Amino acid sequence: MVGGPGRDTLKRCLSVTREQYKVDACIANGENAAGGFGLTAQTAEEMFASGVDFITSGNHIFDKREFKAYLETTDRVIRPANYPPGVPGKGSGTFRADGVTIGVINIMGRTFMPPVDDPFRCVRELVDRMRHETPVIIVDIHAETTSEKVAIGRFLDGEVSAVYGTHTHVQTSDEQILAGGTAYLTDVGMTGPADGVIGMETRAVLDRFQSGLSERFSVQKTGPNQFCAAVVRVDRQSGRATDVKRIFQRGIP
C-alpha cells in the first residue's frame, strides 16, 4: 500500500476481491501506507476498515516515530522479526479467521537492506515455535533481491503455507506451489499509484539518481492506480497450499 492513493485503491478493490475469491483472511503490507513512509494508527485502522485482517511491514515501519507506541500494544501489526532484541513491536503473530488460527511471520532480507539479524535462523526458530500452534503459517519476506526471497521460499518449503515477497513494489510472475506444498511468489507488488517510480513522483527520483543528492520524495498523486495481491488456497488440516493466484488490476481511477 503506498500512501493515500494506495489506501483509496484498497478501499475500492479489496471487498470485491474478497467476495470474488471467497477470501477468509487478508494480510497486507502497510509500511508505506502513511504518506509513502511508515504507518500511523489512523492509516492502520483505515486498512482494517477496508477489509485487511493483519498488517506486516518492513524497513520503513519506524519512519513515523509515534507509531512505536502503537506497535507495542497492537496484536494485528508486526514488524520484521529479525530486528535486534529490544526493538519495539513483534515479528510474528496470529489471528483467527473462519475458525482457523493463522500464523504470520515477517522477516527482512539482508542484501541491499538495513543490517538485521540472520533471517534464515530467525524464521526457522519462529516457524518451529508456531507450528505447535497452527499448521497455517504465512511468511512475508521483505527483501530487495529476488535470489534472497527465492532462497527463503526453498528454505521454508513444506513447513509453511505460503511465502511471498514485498519491498520492491514490482510484482513478479513466478507464483507457484513448491514441491513441499508451500505457495510462493517472489514479490506481490504494490497497491497504489501506477505512474511515478514505485509509487513516488518521478521528478524527485530522477533528481536523486542523477545528482546523487538526497531529494525529498512525495507520493505520486495523479494518474491511474493499481491493485496487486495474491490469493492462496490452503488446506486447513495440513497447512499445505493447493492453489496460488496472482492478481494485478491496472487502470483504477
Ligand SMILES: [Fe+2]
Ligand atoms: Fe521496504
